[in-house]
Amino acid sequence: MLPVTVMHQKTAILYDGSFEGFLSAVFDIYQLKLDPFSITKDTQALLFGNQMVVEKDVAKCERVFNGICAYAGIATCDMLYHSFLSCAPNIEMDIFRYLQMLFRLKRDVSGMMGESSILKVRQMQRKVTREAHRMLMFIRFEQAKDGTYFAPIAPQYDVLKIIVSHFKDRFNDQCWVIYDTHRDYGVHFNGQDVALITIDNPSFNLENGRLPESMVSESELEYQHLWQVFFKQIAIKERKNVKLQQNFMPKRFWKYLTEKRR
Amino acid sequence: MELAKKIGILANAAKYDVSCATSGSKRKNISGGLGNAFSSGICHSFADDGRCISLLKVLFTNQCIYDCAYCINRRSNDVPRAAFSVDELVDLTINFYRRNYIEGLFLSSGVVVSPDHTMERLVSIAKKLRIDHKFNGYLHIKAIPGASSELLSEAGLYADRMSVNIEIPTDNGLKFLAPEKDHASIIHPMLYIKDRIVANKEERRVFKKAPLYTPGGQSTQVIVGATNETDSDILHLASGLYKGANLKRFYYSGYLPTNEYDKRLPAVAAPPLKRENRLYQADWLLRFYHFNVNELVDAAHPNLDLDLDPKAAYAIRHPEIFPIDVNRADYEMLLRIPGVGVRSAKMIVEARRYRRLDSDNLRKIGVVMRRARYFITCNELPSADVVRDYQPDALKMLILQNAAAAKPQQLTLF
Numbered sequence: 001m002l003p004v005t006v007m008h009q010k011t012a013i014l015y016d017g018s019f020e021g022f023l024s025a026v027f028d029i030y031q032l033k034l035d036p037f038s039i040t041k042d043t044q045a046l047l048f049g050n051q052m053v054v055e056k057d058v059a060k061c062e063r064v065f066n067g068i069c070a071y072a073g074i075a076t077c078d079m080l081y082h083s084f085l086s087c088a089p090n091i092e093m094d095i096f097r098y099l100q101m102l103f104r105l106k107r108d109v110s111g112m113m114g115e116s117s118i119l120k121v122r123q124m125q126r127k128v129t130r131e132a133h134r135m136l137m138f139i140r141f142e143q144a145k146d147g148t149y150f151a152p153i154a155p156q157y158d159v160l161k162i163i164v165s166h167f168k169d170r171f172n173d174q175c176w177v178i179y180d181t182h183r184d185y186g187v188h189f190n191g192q193d194v195a196l197i198t199i200d201n202p203s204f205n206l207e208n209g210r211l212p213e214s215m216v217s218e219s220e221l222e223y224q225h226l227w228q229v230f231f232k233q234i235a236i237k238e239r240k241n242v243k244l245q246q247n248f249m250p251k252r253f254w255k256y257l258t259e260k261r262r
Numbered sequence: 263m264e265l266a267k268k269i270g271i272l273a274n275a276a277k278y279d280v281s282c283a284t285s286g287s288k289r290k291n292i293s294g295g296l297g298n299a300f301s302s303g304i305c306h307s308f309a310d311d312g313r314c315i316s317l318l319k320v321l322f323t324n325q326c327i328y329d330c331a332y333c334i335n336r337r338s339n340d341v342p343r344a345a346f347s348v349d350e351l352v353d354l355t356i357n358f359y360r361r362n363y364i365e366g367l368f369l370s371s372g373v374v375v376s377p378d379h380t381m382e383r384l385v386s387i388a389k390k391l392r393i394d395h396k397f398n399g400y401l402h403i404k405a406i407p408g409a410s411s412e413l414l415s416e417a418g419l420y421a422d423r424m425s426v427n428i429e430i431p432t433d434n435g436l437k438f439l440a441p442e443k444d445h446a447s448i449i450h451p452m453l454y455i456k457d458r459i460v461a462n463k464e465e466r467r468v469f470k471k472a473p474l475y476t477p478g479g480q481s482t483q484v485i486v487g488a489t490n491e492t493d494s495d496i497l498h499l500a501s502g503l504y505k506g507a508n509l510k511r512f513y514y515s516g517y518l519p520t521n522e523y524d525k526r527l528p529a530v531a532a533p534p535l536k537r538e539n540r541l542y543q544a545d546w547l548l549r550f551y552h553f554n555v556n557e558l559v560d561a562a563h564p565n566l567d568l569d570l571d572p573k574a575a576y577a578i579r580h581p582e583i584f585p586i587d588v589n590r591a592d593y594e595m596l597l598r599i600p601g602v603g604v605r606s607a608k609m610i611v612e613a614r615r616y617r618r619l620d621s622d623n624l625r626k627i628g629v630v631m632r633r634a635r636y637f638i639t640c641n642e643l644p645s646a647d648v649v650r651d652y653q654p655d656a657l658k659m660l661i662l663q664n665a666a667a668a669k670p671q672q673l674t675l676f
Contacts, residue, residue, distance in 0.1 A: 110612075111612035111613055111615060111616060112613070112616045112617075113609060113612070113627060114616060114623055119626055137304055137306055138306070140361060141360065141362050142361070143360070143361070151362070166300075169290075169291055169298055170297055170298050171296070171297075171360065172291055172294075172296075173295065174296075219357075223357050223358070225266060227358060229266050230273045231309065231315070233269070233270045233273040234274075234276075234315060235277070235309035235310040236277055236278070237311075238518055238532070239311040239312075239516075240310050241310075241312040242310065242312075244311075245308045245310060245311075245312045247312075248305070249308040258361070258363070
């Protein structure tokens with residue numbers, strides 16, 4: 001008898017760009033025994049070959065998520081989510097290769113840095129968490145007349161969702177808005193809950209993220225000035241080292257930094 | 263005096279204090295309160311000298327009854343003097359904090375009237391922040407040498423970290439430059455705080471709700487280059503205090519000619535930044551790389567090599583322990599390889615469980631191969647190019663050349 005071989009055809013998977021959508025796609029790939037050569041949200045990406053569109057499905061997503069948790073723990077889920085947020089080219093395929101390894105060996109595989117996709121996932125995770133940490137460092141709030149504190153951000157990766165809990169814990173007795181001006185969405189905390197928002201006609205200056213003078217609270221400009229004085233005086237002139245300063249605080253953050261405004 | 267002027271004077275007066283860490287404390291916010299501590303610390307900005315700004319670092323007042331030669335705030339200096347009121351400083355801290363400018367307050371002061379009088383003011387600010395304003399951000403409080411233990415005890419209940427500065431690394435040096443002070447009066451509060459921290463840890467093991475006492479530990483700083491001390495003096499002091507007083511950090515501050523008219527001080531053109539940098543590197547080796555101070559400096563080498571980092575210098579002096587096989591050596595030995603840091607040593611231990619590592623794997627992990635290659639063997643390398651084949655000086659030249667080649671200088675036009 002001749003051996004029966006199933007010819008797996010290489011397929012391009014198209015999903016909605018969300019992490020849930022991606023995990024649903026992983027579920028379908030396993031269920032339908034597909035062999036993907038790309039997983040992408042970009043409809044223009046494919047000119048020829050097989051293509052399959054995957055819908056987001058909460059139940060499927062949850063099963064994959066629980067599977068990852070069961071074999072490797074919640075820390076791995078976080079790591080995969082963070083590297084996903086990098087939106088690096090083909091990061092979906094690297095995460096998929098990672099998951100293949102994980103589901104085959106049924107254990108934590110994060111130490112297998114000899115595998116290029118595992119190393120890539122870990123490296124992207126580091127970049128994303130680093131950018132998130134920089135938001136904790138460099139976010140600057142301005143107080144509006146109604147007491148709400150407003151901060152614009154423009155991070156390299158889409159990290160807003162993973163920094164919210166930090167600010168919710170820390171500034172629990174004040175209302176605040178953190179707004180991603182690049183991706184055009186933000187988070188509003190009303191003293192109780194956080195909600196995602198988009199601002200249609202922004203009243204803040206799109207260039208430097210500042211609220212107009214008529215909208216800021218009475219003492220806001222005074223505190224900004226005091227902070228600028230402090231920033232200037234705390235430096236030791238004989239040790240001036242602009243390069244070191246820029247290493248730690250890259251120029252792309254300066255436009256929203258109170259102390260770097262003129 | 264207007265507030266902007268005050269903050270200018272009092273920030274300027276505090277800028278020589280190096281400490282800015284906000285790590286080591288996990289203080290949580292309470293309901294209706296403001297702020298928390300982030301255990302690994304957060305820097306919020308970087309000043310023009312490249313140093314991190316994480317705390318509102320100001321003096322409560324820059325008036326002082328002492329006349330220490332190295333200090334800009336000494337009583338014989340003719341500089342503008344100012345003092346905050348308690349409410350001003352509390353209000354500034356809260357409003358800077360709410361705007362995410364800072365992690366908290368660094369509370370220090372010149373000594374006015376008496377150590378107890380000064381310490382009492384500092385404690386009252388901390389108390390107001392913690393109790394009246396439910397502020398749970400980071401508080402670094404300076405212990406004023408000579409203050410009563412009751413006040414130190416109360417300060418520790420509000421502080422996340424405390425510090426007493428030694429300033430001059432040798433007792434003789436200190437007595438020469440600051441005749442009113444000696445090492446014993448500085449070490450005394452340090453040991454008192456240490457005992458309280460140790461006792462508090464024990465208390466909290468038994469009784470979880472016992473109030474925290476200085477959860478972030480304590481730190482100190484010395485000025486480097488104001489007297490003729492050697493690196494060996496400094497590092498032995500640091501290592502002794504890390505062990506004996508459970509210090510979290512020991513800061514090194516390159517001497518700047520602040521009071522040039524005082525002939526007891528050396529005439530220097532610029533702060534010894536390179537030396538300061540080497541001391542910090544050595545400090546890291548003590549704290550994170552399991553080095554012993556005698557391995558870094560000894561009678562034959564009382565000062566660190568300024569050209570070469572202390573780990574590479576150690577490796578060149580000890581060819582007998584190299585080359586190290588990265589696929590077999592213990593974690594402690596991996597840490598001794600120049601070009602391998604804590605992160606890459608941990609990754610090597612993790613990754614080699616799955617496969618033997620070759621130089622390409624090592625490079626991807628983040629090992630600096632142009633430095634490490636002389637000190638390791640891995641899968642395809644026991645190369646001919648190892649430390650044993652070189653004279654120490656030749657290897658040093660080679661490492662320096664490699665480092666220079668990796669950092670090409672910009673060509674000058676003329």
